[in-house]
Structure formats: structure tokens, C-alpha cells
Amino acid sequence: xxxxxxxxxxxxxxxxxxxxxxxxxxxxxxxxxxxxxxxxxxxxxxxxxxxxxxxxxxxxxxxxxxxxxxxxxxxxxxxxxxxxxxxxxxxxxxxxxxxxxxxxxxxxxxxxxxxxxxxxxxxxxxxxxxxxxxxxxxxxxxxxxxxxxxxxxxxxxxxxxxxxxxxxxxxxxxxxxxxxxxxxxxxxxxxxxxxxxxxxxxxxxxxxxxxxxxxxxxxxxxxxxxxxxxxxxxxxxxxxxxxxxxxxxxxxxxxxxxxxxxxxxxxxxxxxxxxxxxxxxxxxxxxxxxxxxxxxxxxxxxxxxxxxxxxxxxxxxxxxxxxxxxxxxxxxxxxxxxxxxxxxxxxxxxxxxxxxxxxxxxxx
Numbered sequence: 415x416x417x418x419x420x421x422x423x424x425x426x427x428x429x430x431x432x433x434x435x436x437x438x439x440x441x442x443x444x445x446x447x448x449x450x451x452x453x454x455x456x457x458x459x460x461x462x463x464x465x466x467x468x469x470x471x472x473x474x475x476x477x478x479x480x481x482x483x484x485x486x487x488x489x490x491x492x493x494x495x496x497x498x499x500x501x502x503x504x505x506x507x508x509x510x511x512x513x514x515x516x517x518x519x520x521x522x523x524x525x526x527x528x529x530x531x532x533x534x535x536x537x538x539x540x541x542x543x544x545x546x547x548x549x550x551x552x553x554x555x556x557x558x559x560x561x562x563x564x565x566x567x568x569x570x571x572x573x574x575x576x577x578x579x580x581x582x583x584x585x586x587x588x589x590x591x592x593x594x595x596x597x598x599x600x601x602x603x604x605x606x607x608x609x610x611x612x613x614x615x616x617x618x619x620x621x622x623x624x625x626x627x628x629x630x631x632x633x634x635x636x637x638x639x640x641x642x643x644x645x646x647x648x649x650x651x652x653x654x655x656x657x658x659x660x661x662x663x664x665x666x667x668x669x670x671x672x673x674x675x676x677x678x679x680x681x682x683x684x685x686x687x688x689x690x691x692x693x694x695x696x697x698x699x700x701x702x703x704x705x706x707x708x709x710x711x712x713x714x715x716x717x718x719x720x721x722x723x724x725x726x727x728x729x730x731x732x733x734x735x736x737x738x739x740x741x742x743x744x745x746x747x748x749x750x751x752x753x754x755x756x757x758x759x760x761x762x763x764x765x766x767x768x769x770x771x772x773x774x775x776x777x778x
Contacts, residue, residue: 416523416531419562420706422714425533427551427558430488432532433525434500434549439518441478442502443594446486447578448472449497454579458586460495461575465593472498478505478594488551488558497552499563499578502537503545503571505594514566515541522548524560535562542568554724561717704774711770718763726756 417425436444445463447455455461462469467476471491475482486498502520504512514520514537523534537548543566550561567573571590575583729752733745 417533419535421564424561432486434484435523436482438520444482447499448495451496463590500549544570545574715767722759
């Protein structure tokens with residue numbers, strides 16, 4: 415059964431030979447970094463990217479594409495590697511928005527060699543980021559797990575590499591973008607929409623305004639098929655992405671203002687910035703978003719507590735493994751330090767969790 419992960423959640427991996435599938439609405443570049451037990455990437459030779467797509471145990475695509483398949487063999491990774499970070503970035507092209515908030519949310523999946531999905535993670539909630547850490551495969555006590563990260567960087571690849579401790583991150587980021595620019599002519603195109611006859615829609619689309627359809631209806635003129643449930647082609651070159659549902663027949667109504675409540679009655683609910691065609695739909699969308707936020711923050715809290723517990727267990731195992739520190743004052747002090755660090759990590763995670771819960775409580 416496929417596990418649907420949310421940001422911060424992890425899942426054990428029972429296989430060492432994997433395939434990571436990435437699907438995006440536009441050509442993106444995919445890469446991976448190899449980190450030590452602290453997650454530090456020590457040099458450009460630890461980065462797999464379109465300019466150097468093959469490293470021991472991992473292979474990425476050599477060009478920008480709307481779909482990627484990364485091959486991973488965890489058993490073939492160097493012994494010093496404890497973390498494999500899968501990253502996505504938008505290629506730098508003149509006139510492009512260069513932010514993930516302007517394109518469809520990328521989708522990732524980890525599968526076995528038989529194609530069976532192990533986990534799935536959609537990178538939602540991105541805005542100004544032009545580079546993002548999608549997934550993280552990490553080793554803990556000789557067992558591998560995958561974590562859904564979804565951490566974006568408005569500063570692009572250079573900011574991402576800086577966060578991972580990579581030396582000279584700006585030079586490597588520029589070299590990767592240059593390699594991608596040389597291969598953009600060979601970039602795999604985004605599949606074109608199919609019309610009702612099954613052929614590819616090759617005709618250019620004109621910018622469409624819902625007011626045009628309204629004017630046509632009121633004047634008795636012809637109505638654009640897209641206003642009556644036809645497919646909307648939102649890929650007008652240079653134009654913004656249209657997220658309007660193609661089956662809508664009326665333009666989206668503006669948000670409903672709060673109605674004054676009668677004396678002695680509770681105020682009417684207002685659906686914040688949620689979208690919808692009625693107050694009920696807006697409230698539904700807002701509550702649904704609150705549940706998603708609650709799932710994410712709960713998963714992140716559980717992951718932090720699991721990490722603290724695993725770290726405590728590892729430190730205690732190290733103390734017990736050495737007969738010289740197993741007993742006596744030195745061993746007791748080491749154990750107390752390990753327990754204090756565990757409590758500090760858990761308390762810090764709890765503070766963040768309580769803060770998010772307070773925000774959701776206020777919103778509800």
C-alpha cells in the first residue's frame with residue numbers, strides 16, 4: 415500500500431534499489447546531494463546534477479524535463495554517506511517567473527524496481543521558491559528511511575547548497591544552470607492537451623476573460639466553449655496560469671464580507687482567504703486546509719520526537735558499549751547529558767507544536 419506523506423513525515427524503506435519519480439507541470443532540473451551523518455555536503459563531487467548526472471549509487475537526468483526518474487542504489491553509496499537529498503529547481507530562462515508558486519505543484523513518488531509505489535509526496539504550499547528539497551533518504555542505525563521535506567529556497571540553488579554546508583555554492587549553482595541552459599533545446603516538452611477528437615491541441619489560445627462570456631450571453635452572441643464547460647488551455651505563452659475550474663459557468667464570486675450579527679447572536683462565520691462559489695464551499699475549503707495544516711504539524715512533531723528518541727538511544731548505546739564509561743561518575747554524567755539533550759529537543763518540538771495548535775485554534 416502506498417503511503418501518502420505530508421511535510422515532515424517519514425517512512426521506512428525495505429528495499430535498497432529504488433526509483434524516484436518526479437512529475438511537474440513545466441521542465442525542471444532534478445538533482446541529489448550526498449551528505450554525511452550531519453547532513454553536510456563536502457564538495458561538488460557529492461552532488462549529482464545535469465552536468466554530472468552519475469555518482470556511486472545514484473543517477474539523475476542530464477537535462478531539464480517535466481518528468482524525471484532517478485535511480486538510487488542505497489547499497490552502492492559510499493560508507494560516509496548517510497543522507498541523500500533529492501532537489502528540484504527551475505531553470506533560469508529570460509522572462510520566466512522562476513518561482514514554484516507560479517506552476518503546478520510537483521509530485522514525487524518512491525517506487526521499487528517493480529514499479530510499485532512505496533511513498534508519495536506532493537510539494538504543495540510553495541510560493542517564491544525557485545529551488546526546493548523534495549525528499550530525503552537517510553540512514554539511521556543501518557536502516558534507511560525516506561522523509562518528505564518540501565523546504566523551498568527563494569535564493570535558488572545557491573541558497574540550498576549554502577544551507578547544506580557546500581563550499582562555493584554560488585559557483586556550483588551557476589555551473590548547473592549553465593549545463594541546463596545548454597540542454598534546454600533537448601528538454602522534454604510538457605504533454606499538450608487533447609481535444610475532443612483526441613488530437614493534440616496545437617492551436618494557440620487567446621487570453622480569456624470571464625466577462626467576455628458574460629457579454630456574449632447578454633448580447634445573444636456566441637459564447638466561447640470554455641465558458642460553457644469546455645477545456646481551458648492555461649498555457650498561453652507568457653501568460654499567467656489559470657486555475658479556474660473548466661466546468662464553471664459563472665465567474666468566481668468575490669469573498670463574502672462578514673454580515674453584522676443580530677443582538678445577542680454569535681457572529682456569522684467568514685471563510686478567510688479560502689476560495690469557493692458559496693459561503694459553504696469557502697468554509698469547507700478553509701476547514702480542509704486547517705486539517706491539512708494540523709496533519710503536517712503533527713507529523714513534524716512526531717518526527718522530531720522520534721529523532722530525539724533515536725539520538726538518545728544511540729548515545730546510550732555508545733556509553734554502554736565502552737566498559738570504561740559504563741559505570742562510575744563519568745558514565746552517569748554522560749547519561750544525564752544524553753537525557754537532558756533528549757528533553758531539550760522534545761521541549762523545543764513541543765513549543766513549535768503548541769504554537770501551531772494555538773494558531774489553528776484561533777483560526778477555527
